[in-house]
Amino acid sequence: MRRGFLITTLSLLLVLGALFPESVWAFDTPPAEDDRPAVHVVAAGETLFSIARRYGVDATTLAQLNALPNPRQIYAGETLLLPLPEGYPRADWQSHTLALAESFGLLAQRSGFDWLTLARANRVLTPERVTLGQSILLPPQETPLTLHVASAGETRLTLALRQDLPYWQLAHYNPAPLYAGATWVAPGTATSSSLPYPITSLVLGPQPVTRGEATVLTLETAELADCSITYLDQTEPCYRQDSTHLFAFVSLSPMLDSGEYTVGLTVTYNGSEIALALPLIVAPGRFGYERIDVSGALSQLTDPSLMETERNALDAVADLRTQQRFWEAPLDFPVQAAISSYFGSRRSYGGSYNSYHSGVDFRAGTGTPVHAPAAGRVVLAQKLAVRGNAIMVDHGWGLITGYWHLSQIDVAVGDWVTRGQVIGRVGSTGLSTGSHLHWEMWVDAKPINPLQWVEPFFPFPPAISAEVIPAPE
Ligand SMILES: [Zn+2]
Structure with a gap:
């Protein structure tokens, strides 16, 4: 009986092997759920089924998640959302209504998630098009987060050791590798004094910024200060709103390559000077x-x-x-x-x-x-x-x-x-x-x-x- 089952299974495999090309069986191991990217951009020749197999997810789930009317019709360049990992803390997330001057990137920074994760949890494909009054699901803010600035030679690993945090948690809050001057967040209740004096708050957003558009640097200082920003080999002044608020614009040519750039920020106050480097993510946008x-x-x-x-x-x-x-x-x-x-x-x-x-x-x-x-x-x-x-x-x-x-x-x-x-x-x-x-x-x-x-x-x-x-x- 047992032997008969084995023979049946073997012959079934042989028949399947003959029906399907070898590559069907020789796929790579799908990534672990936590390593799965937020979205997948369809490449030429891919099918919904090959994509589902690649990430170890179910094709039906993928079709439903992306509201595909016909799972056989996906096109190269289309962005597909991938399912959230099991146990993804979404059930307890709370609705937040987007207020004036809030952006998706700002909310992501506050929540401690990268914008892509937040976008995926909210099924938002183009965060820069999120509008005033729209509801966004955010993780509950039980864990206060502190914004820090990395020093030369610091990595996420050394910071995790110093903060006594699991590495994955620090990597979760700070998805990109660190470099000197980069801002990073970690759970904690330290005051904003972790930002170099005289900065009390700092936002460069919205991000990602689309080519051909501008993004705004908002700086609050503890005392009267001046600042300038440097990006793409040009230096621009900050404009003063009042004695403690400064603004500067990063305006990008529509012909610029999309990708990651750095904005240098120099703050001068009372005869002293500090410098920071801020990451800038540039999205390609669409042009006719x-x-x-x-x-x-x-x-x-x-x-x-x-x-x-x-x-x-x-x-x-x-x-x-x-x-x-x-x-x-x-x-x-x-x-x-x-x-x-x-x-x-x-x-x-x-x-x-x-x-x-x-x-x-x-x-x-x-x-x-x-x-x-x-x-x-x-x-x-x-x-x-x-x-x-x-x-x-x-x-x-x-x-x-x-x-x-x-x-x-x-x-x-x-x-x-x-x-x-x-x-x-x-x-x-x-x-x-x-x-x-x-x-x-x-x-x-x-x-x-x-x-x-x-x-x-x-x-x-x-x-x-x-x-x-x-x-x-
Ligand atoms: Zn014209």
Whole structure:
């Protein structure tokens, strides 16, 4: 009887072996649950079943988790959520409603989880799109966490030994390896004095930041201090909100490679100086491709040297770091109209896709009023070859906006404008194939996506108080 069973099993294996290719049987051992990544990006040739097998999970669970209408249809590049490990502490997590100036990254830092884990627990695929008022599940805050700064030579292992914590727990709170100046958290009740004096709190967020957008450094100090940040070989000033709050912007080109970068922070106070390095995660984002066909008299405006000369002239005007802030976040839209082209689209004027769209286009009829999205001072108001009738406004703290192809300019250089004031009229002057408003924005002299700044959850505080990590009790 027993022998008969063995023979049946063996012949079944032989039949299965003949039916399925060898690779089916020769897969690697799936990773342990705790080592399983949060998400899997589908590669060419993969199926839901091969992915499920790779991680040692059930294909049906995977299909349900990702709400796949047809498990046979997954595509390369698609991001799939992987199941939470057994015993994942989600049942006791509490709902938190996202408040003004809170970001997913900030909540993750407070909760002691990396954003990816928090995103997975909340089934959030794009944390940067989490909106004001949205509910997020967070672990209960029974364990107070303290923010520390790593010294040279310190590793997670040496810190775990010093803090008398299991290594896995420290690695759980600090998923990336440490380096001198990096911030790290550990359970504990020490005061924020673990941050180097005079810093009492420090946030660089939201993160990850999408290419072509800006993220904000928020710094609170115990006494009057100044600061500057250095990233991608450039140094930018911090802007002062009041005697203890400073802000700086990291604004990223849409052409930058996604990945991990470092932001250096230098704080000077009372004749002393401290320096920290903060991690910056840059997400790729999505950009379209646009082929623009121009003909006749317009085609001479696509001459690269003419375009570059005008571009450089405008960048020089936008190269301002006005120390006062005149704007309030979020900004208004300059016109109420449909968007016809987004920021960062790769563009070709008959040749290769070697440039990108440096603003947002709104389709609107000639004569439609253009409103200032925030208060500021006019720094350019003139007719240009490529951009037609153009206006630029300085809103302070390095924020400049531009308005191209206008049919009419209603302001002059030096004018102060208020939020909502009509500054000009939509048109189709310059290199334009139809009536529209091109809206451009610079932060610290770099063009970035204006739409980030009209979103209700733009991570900037209202006029008075600054949002900071609360000092642990
Ligand atoms: Zn445009």
